[in-house]
Amino acid sequence: MSVTARVYGYPPAHNAGSEWMLHSMLRPLAERGHRVTVWLSHPGTIEESYEIDGVRVVPFQEGSDFATEAQSADVLLSHFENVPLVSGLARARQIPVVVICHDNFATSYHNAAGADLVVYNSEWIRRDGEIHYARYPAEFLPGRTIVVRPPVIAEDYRTEPGDHVTLVNLNPDKGGDIFWQIAAWTPEWRFLGVKGSYGTQILPPTRLPNCEVADGVPGNDMREHVYGRSRVVLMPSLYESWGRVAVEAMASGIPVIAHPTPGLVESLGDAGIFAYRDDLTAWLYALGSLKDPANWERASRRAKARSDELSATPDLDLWCEAVESLYDARRRRSFHVAGAPPASLPLSAR
Structure with a gap:
């Protein structure tokens, strides 16, 4: 047809x-x-x-x-x-x-x-x-x-996680301003901000030595250029009806910290680490807990299990x-x- x-x-x-x-x-x-x-x-x-x-x-x-x-x-x-x-x-x-x-x-x-x-x-x-x-x-x-x-073919995104804390799309609704605040308060982490394809992109207000901004990455290059560099993905989004980036990240066992929109709560399930977007202290605490290798491994296993669950639908x-x-x-x-x-x-x- x-x-x-x-x-x-x-x-x-x-x-x-x-x-x-x-x-x-x-x-x-x-x-x-x-x-x-x-x-x-x-x-x-x-x-x-x-x-x-x-x-x-x-x-x-x-x-x-x-x-x-x-x-x-x-x-x-x-x-x-x-x-x-x-x-x-x-x-x-x-x-x-x-x-x-x-x-x-x-x-x-x-x-x-x-x-x-x-x-x-x-x-x-x-x-x-x-x-x-x-x-x-x-x-x-x-x-x-x-x-x-939103179908995510896990094999298209699965890779070995990197060492950055990542946000994809730096516009305000996705939490671009919150992302740079978190970066300023946690100099022990390296941060990767990936420009999105829509919305005004928020850049760090001052040069932060632990931050990097990358131009937009096509979906079929996300594995190499984004998830292969990411240890944790942040999604302090004002609105997400589902949250495809979260599901893509979980294919590699990358923990996701997210604002609990209905879509992210549904997509992340038990694998989600949730913090309200206006509670900076909660984000700093959640990110800090993932510095512990044992905590990160537990969160990574939950992410992979959730990815497998969604792939089986x-x-x-x-x-x-x-x-x-x-x-x-x-x-x-x-x-x-x-x-x-x-x-x-x-x-x-x-």
């Missing part, structure tokens, strides 16, 4: 968690033999079409034919601000539409109303979605909902089967309208 997506940006040029989650979901569809194309709605640094892991990407600079091409798709897909456009095209052509909800904002749920398949990135986002849709008439409810936790198989079922259902309807018996269509047709 032909799966066509319309999104703002895409790896490797757009290096954000939501986009890497999307790629991790489209990649197995391509591996199952489906034709997967992503059209970008914003100009990026890559100006010509390219392929990544079997997924064809059409940059904004070449993407003037999206509306025409979308009409021949078997399934349309989107997230964030492109959902209204894609949903409108899907309704006009009676094409199944898939919407990914990465957050619990009312706008996200509103835009996803009536989609054939809504994918939530965590159980808590699903619960909030059900509360939101409880006020809707039945005809506006999503046709089906599933949970797909059947989310990607569930995802692929859900998308394929939309295609199968559409073909059955087409055969029925044409007068052919619906039972003649193989359920696993691709």
Whole structure:
């Protein structure tokens, strides 16, 4: 089948968690033999079409034919601000539409109303979605909902931990200012701040000899350039609907200290070391405890166990089967309208 997506940006040029989650979901569809194309709605640094892991990407600079091409798709897909456009095209052509909800904002749920398949990135986002849709008439409810936790292939990130305390994305909401305060109070640690792909990046206010700032790192280079240098990962985020960086770090047994957002509590589970982002003393204490090799080893074992637990979830198989079922259902309807018996269509047709 032909799966066509319309999104703002895409790896490797757009290096954000939501986009890497999307790629991790489209990649197995391509591996199952489906034709997967992503059209970008914003100009990026890559100006010509390219392929990544079997997924064809059409940059904004070449993407003037999206509306025409979308009409021949078997399934349309989107997230964030492109959902209204894609949903409108899907309704006009009676094409199944898939919407990914990465957050619990009312706008996200509103835009996803009536989609054939809504994918939530965590159980808590699903619960909030059900509360939101409880006020809707039945005809506006999503046709089906599933949970797909942002897939992290542990082997792609697993490495020997390094010796730095690391924060990925130095913008204020991710805790860039808190990170440098912690660094100033703990000169016995070496700190690595990795610039993110969005938001104003906060640099250390004065030159700290124990600190290093690295430019943004593409997702497929994180193992070597980030996790291979990290002893501890900090996530003092104001909001995380899941926390992909935390899961990537745990693949290498790197302990994660995090502000207890609902997403980080769910993703880290028992492996999480939690401190409220406005309690600097708690962060200093938690980090100090990991200076003890025995404490670090215990935290590392919990991180690896949590990584193994998440890797064993059947989310990607569930995802692929859900998308394929939309295609199968559409073909059955087409055969029925044409007068052919619906039972003649193989359920696993691709």
